[in-house]
Amino acid sequence: MGRAPCCDKANVKKGPWSPEEDAKLKSYIEQNGTGGNWIALPQKIGLKRCGKSCRLRWLNYLRPNIKHGSFTEEEDNIICTLYVSIGSRWSIIAAQLPGRTDNDIKNYWNTRLKKKLLGNQRKHQHPPPPQKRSSPIITTTQPTTPYSSSNSSSASDNCVPMPPLVPPASIHDYDYNTLHHQYSSHDTQQHLYPATINNTTSTSLPSNNNMYDLQQGFENLTDDDLSHLMACVIDNQEQQMQMQQQGGYYGMGMASGSSNTTSTESTTTAWAPPPLLSVSDYELGGGHACRQSIISHYQHDDAVAFHQEPAASRFDKVIVKPEAKGCGKI
DNA sequence: AAGTGAGTCAACCGCCAACCC
């Protein structure tokens, strides 16, 4: 026996909402509220709709102050920034864009923004030499700014473009508390991810102040930087999908050493393809090797440059939640 | 004009966590 359906599917209308249905739902909620029970609501107002459907219709279309229509450049930037930061957490992203719904943003991302950024990715597939590239980098000199882009030239000798550790689709696996601290003890490192993702829960942001928290560290990114970073994110996701479709499974990808590899160890052993598992599937004890793997995968030339870097890794502090959502799906 | 493929987006599905009794 499966789970009980939320409504009597046989007597429930599906498909597009009629203006009459909209009017019924809207006027009832405006006068009476939802009554705290969406499941019971359609019966109360004589709608042959599933309660969930009513909720969705209200939230995505009928409620006041919903913004429809094209997204602004500023909204684009916020979406991209937050996507890089927290992944496909559309409800959280939507909370930072007044009037936009998670569904809208999700659709917009999937149909337009992603392609737009993929278009930019092609521009980056034949990039100029790394030291001249204006892309997200890691330096060993700036302790507090997650990214250095426009001001990166002075550190270019040690710079490596740094794709995300995991695709954002899996970023919900992070322990946010740990993420919050993951770089803070490495004063000699520059960081990729924002240092301040403060929420321990994903479903709510107490206030809009969090927008700044979530975006902190990305504020200095140029559009070019962001495009490149997003391209890496998307590229990583798509490659993982392809590998999964092919039945590939590379586990941690720890071809050498172990999760206990210390930050001062160096390895030049060839790596397996980027790990299909998200960070949550293991603890990145040493981190150096993992970073090398990812860099090797994305930017071979830059990986060479990376070998010259001090071994201490920004991944050193990433602790994972093995039970987190998304584990074991591969 | 008809066929076709791509793009868009509203709506649905199923999972999961929170809540309630």
Place this chain on the structure above:
DNA sequence: TGGGTTGGCGGTTGACTCACT
């Protein structure tokens, strides 16, 4: 404390539109 119910979420689907051939 445990089981059932509900709300919320992200992923996916499918109807519709439009451009192109």
